[in-house]
């Protein structure tokens with residue numbers, strides 16, 4: 506059974522009083538340990554697909570299965586448990602500005618019910634993986650845009666998620682920082698985490714040579730193993 510399965514999923518939004526499908530009868534299977542680039546022009550539905558998978562929003566039609574569970578049927582009170590298995594980095598800033606990096610990572614672990622005993626070692630481990638171990642006492646405003654993304658990545662992997670959702674994690678970063686992030690992602694994926702990354706970064710997609718799913722108007726226009734940006738089959 507695939508780890509993730511979208512079965513004829515549609516998600517509608519309103520646009521000037523007209524209902525339109527941001528995700529349109531989409532079916533997609535992803536195996537555990539896969540590395541998937543989600544590409545497509547602005548408005549194609551990439552973020553919406555990730556938000557459906559994160560269970561932030563629910564589809565009007567179809568079913569989404571993750572590890573044998575139909576996630577749109579998970580009762581509200583059990584959703585935090587589900588989210589613990591899903592690491593997430595979104596385009597919007599996620600760190601609390603008045604807390605240090607270490608405190609930010611502590612807060613997210615508490616919210617996920619991690620025992621106090623292991624929080625400090627988890628924090629250091631996650632920061633080490635992204636090369637930010639020495640930054641635990643810094644505040645977010647002291648960090649560059651790239652360092653912020655690295656800390657957000659540490660925050661996303663702190664509970665060893667099975668699946669990592671990334672929305673434009675390299676946007677507005679210089680190439681070197683982008684490559685640092687791609688190398689870390691490669692390593693996280695090599696250790697078994699499934700990665701689904703929405704991106705416009707052509708060069709990263711082309712050099713990484715992983716699965717490329719292309720969305721057009723909420724539908725899958727291409728799905729290529731070891732693909733290149735813009736390759737449809």
Ligand SMILES: Nc1ncnc2c1ncn2[C@@H]1O[C@H](COP(=O)(O)OP(=O)(O)OP(=O)(O)O)[C@@H](O)[C@H]1O
Pocket residue numbers: 518519527545546547548549550551552553554703
């Ligand atoms: N909450 C919402 N309410 C209304 N429309 C929405 C909402 N969220 C997304 N949309 C619309 O759904 C469509 C898909 O948006 P989405 O953000 O998923 O695209 P995207 O491929 O991630 O784009 P980008 O590359 O610019 O991030 C767009 O037309 C967008 O305006």
